[in-house]
Amino acid sequence: xxxxxxxxxxxxxxxxxxxxxxxxxxxxxxxxFMLAAMETVYVITGKPIYKxxxxxxxxxFGINFAIGVATGLTMEFEFGTNWSxxxxxxxxxxxxxxxxxxxxxxxxxxxxxxxxxxGWDRMSxxxxxxxxxxxxxxxxxxxxxxxxxxxxxxxxxxxRFDPTTxxxxxxxxxxxxxxxxxxxxxxxxxxxxxxxxAMFVMGISxxxxxxxxxxxxxxxxxxxxxxxxxxxxxxxxxxxxxAGREDYLVQPTKLAAMExxxxxxxxxxxxxxxxxxxxxxxxxxxxxFSIGIPYVLTPLVTHTFNQAIPGIDELKMEAAARVENGIRxxxxxEQYAQTKDxxxxxxxxxxxDDMGYGFLAQRFAPDQDLTKITPSxxxxxxxKTARASIPNVFVEFWxxxxxxxxxxxxxxxxxxxxxxxxxxxxxxQPWVLYLAMWSIPLPILVALYGxxxxxxxxxxxxxxxxxxxxxxxxxxxxGYMIFSLLGFATxxxxxxxxELYLMFKYAxxxxxPAGSAEPRIAPAGGPAILRPGYAAKSWE
Amino acid sequence: MTNAVKILALAMVLALALxxxxxxxxxxxxxxxxxxxxxxxxLISVSGAVLFETQESAADTDPQxxxxxxx
Numbered sequence: 001x002x003x004x005x006x007x008x009x010x011x012x013x014x015x016x017x018x019x020x021x022x023x024x025x026x027x028x029x030x031x032x033f034m035l036a037a038m039e040t041v042y043v044i045t046g047k048p049i050y051k052x053x054x055x056x057x058x059x060x061f062g063i064n065f066a067i068g069v070a071t072g073l074t075m076e077f078e079f080g081t082n083w084s085x086x087x088x089x090x091x092x093x094x095x096x097x098x099x100x101x102x103x104x105x106x107x108x109x110x111x112x113x114x115x116x117x118x119g120w121d122r123m124s125x126x127x128x129x130x131x132x133x134x135x136x137x138x139x140x141x142x143x144x145x146x147x148x149x150x151x152x153x154x155x156x157x158x159x160r161f162d163p164t165t166x167x168x169x170x171x172x173x174x175x176x177x178x179x180x181x182x183x184x185x186x187x188x189x190x191x192x193x194x195x196x197x198a199m200f201v202m203g204i205s206x207x208x209x210x211x212x213x214x215x216x217x218x219x220x221x222x223x224x225x226x227x228x229x230x231x232x233x234x235x236x237x238x239x240x241x242x243a244g245r246e247d248y249l250v251q252p253t254k255l256a257a258m259e260x261x262x263x264x265x266x267x268x269x270x271x272x273x274x275x276x277x278x279x280x281x282x283x284x285x286x287x288x289f290s291i292g293i294p295y296v297l298t299p300l301v302t303h304t305f306n307q308a309i310p311g312i313d314e315l316k317m318e319a320a321a322r323v324e325n326g327i328r329x330x331x332x333x334e335q336y337a338q339t340k341d342x343x344x345x346x347x348x349x350x351x352x353d354d355m356g357y358g359f360l361a362q363r364f365a366p367d368q369d370l371t372k373i374t375p376s377x378x379x380x381x382x383x384k385t386a387r388a389s390i391p392n393v394f395v396e397f398w399x400x401x402x403x404x405x406x407x408x409x410x411x412x413x414x415x416x417x418x419x420x421x422x423x424x425x426x427x428x429q430p431w432v433l434y435l436a437m438w439s440i441p442l443p444i445l446v447a448l449y450g451x452x453x454x455x456x457x458x459x460x461x462x463x464x465x466x467x468x469x470x471x472x473x474x475x476x477x478x479g480y481m482i483f484s485l486l487g488f489a490t491x492x493x494x495x496x497x498x499e500l501y502l503m504f505k506y507a508x509x510x511x512x513p514a515g516s517a518e519p520r521i522a523p524a525g526g527p528a529i530l531r532p533g534y535a536a537k538s539w540e
Numbered sequence: 541m542t543n544a545v546k547i548l549a550l551a552m553v554l555a556l557a558l559x560x561x562x563x564x565x566x567x568x569x570x571x572x573x574x575x576x577x578x579x580x581x582x583l584i585s586v587s588g589a590v591l592f593e594t595q596e597s598a599a600d601t602d603p604q605x606x607x608x609x610x611x
Contacts, residue, residue, distance in 0.1 A: 183570035
């Protein structure tokens with residue numbers, strides 16, 4: 001018997017650790033390429049300010065990288081400790097990209113990070129630049145393999161269930177790596193990291209300009225960040241559309257929940273809901289209230305004007321049709337496991353594609369045993385299982401909208417930043433500087449909403465269509481789960497605290513700490529301004 | 541001789557780029573988009589920084605105010 005409370009706590013623990021960890025990841029993904037861009041300018045122009053820029057933002061990257069690694073390591077162990085059935089079921093497939101990530105990408109990234117930090121005086125400018133690019137490539141390749149593993153959970157490609165070993169067996173490495181889902185997830189998540197890094201650099205640079213410190217440094221950093229950010233945001237919006245279309249093709253329940261579609265759409269006039277209050281209990285919008293834009297949803301999702309998008313009512317009917325087949329598949333599989341009867345194997349193979357729905361029905365079967373289902377129980381179990389195949393619509397609908405709305409808001413902020421920076425009038429627009437400064441944490445939070453959209457939408461599946469989440473968990477005691485959850489929450493909160501303390505400390509100090517040998521000037525009526533040597537000409 | 545080596549090296553880079561483009565373009569269009577997009581993002585931000593230096597130099601040599609600045 002699987003205790004639902006243990007499953008819920010396992011889910012909560014993984015969600016908590018993943019969301020904590022992903023507060024560090026996007027900055028690493030984006031800052032590395034931004035450092036590479038800054039160092040490229042240093043190599044091209046030979047101006048030392050760009051070297052200082054790379055070193056300063058590199059220091060902040062280093063803090064983030066170290067704590068990000070610490071929070072990420074525990075998650076890989078969590079698959080084994082809290083999700084042992086999952087690890088058994090898909091370990092062959094899921095373990096491969098994780099191993100490649102550790103051995104290739106992470107080792108590569110970690111090795112070159114050392115060279116990047118300590119190799120400034122030991123290598124030529126060009127060689128150091130190559131190292132910085134390799135760090136950037138390594139960090140993003142690291143993300144690539146993790147996202148390939150995650151994409152397998154969303155759209156299992158390249159593997160097939162083996163009734164003899166009772167687990168998914170690898171069939172095609174190419175299908176796993178080149179699956180459309182893996183591609184769409186990687187590009188979207190990676191470039192979302194670029195947006196986070198761009199806002200981080202632009203926001204801190206704005207802080208320097210507002211406080212009239214490190215002006216030359218801040219103006220140049222802001223220029224690079226604003227341009228980096230505006231193109232990245234455009235890309236992340238475009239690639240988000242690709243990710244949404246993939247959901248439509250391979251995860252229709254996620255797409256229906258994301259768009260709050262209780263009924264199948266009527267193209268082409270179906271509106272795209274801007275605001276609604278989805279009520280999962282009644283399977284309708286609260287007060288039947290919604291504000292939408294007509295003629296947008298169909299082309300947005302299907303890239304056509306005439307294809308209907310299946311709603312939750314239709315998807316539940318499709319699921320119901322598969323539940324009875326799934327029950328037959330799982331029953332035949334259990335019989336085959338005990339007797340090795342070839343007839344049982346033949347029956348299993350006939351219904352194999354619906355096996356996941358049989359596992360899903362176990363939750364509602366008497367004593368979670370499918371063989372105890374009586375004919376009179378069956379309709380009720382089919383209905384409950386079909387309903388359980390739909391993710392939480394309210395959470396999905398709003399996490400998606402928050403992500404999209406802020407994505408467009410970032411585009412506007414970067415556009416103003418880039419426009420005024422290119423005109424060299426950014427210092428006369430304090431509202432843009434304040435907006436950028438206060439927006440520093442927002443892209444990271446929005447990236448978390450992106451993950452909530454992706455993972456909540458995958459429910460109730462651990463591996464979409466094959467293994468339900470509630471069957472994937474380990475059979476721990478409730479006390480163990482509460483203890484480990486509290487331990488993780490405390491430890492990770494300390495990590496976040498340490499990150500914030502160090503980031504604030506070094507960001508406030510700036511590229512040239514107070515008390516350095518650099519000259520200070522105090523213009524009449526204004527605060528003391530730190531004027532590095534290289535800035536003398538501009539300040540004159 | 542040095543030029544010949546440089547041309548050979550650049551030709552190899554070009555061949556590698558074409559190889560990646562053909563393989564990625566055929567089997568992994570979004571990965572290819574990421575490669576091209578990331579390169580473009582870096583190039584645009586680097587160009588912005590180089591433009592900044594040009595604007596600074598122009599402001600130093602030219603008494604005219606920067607674009608958008610009041611005289």
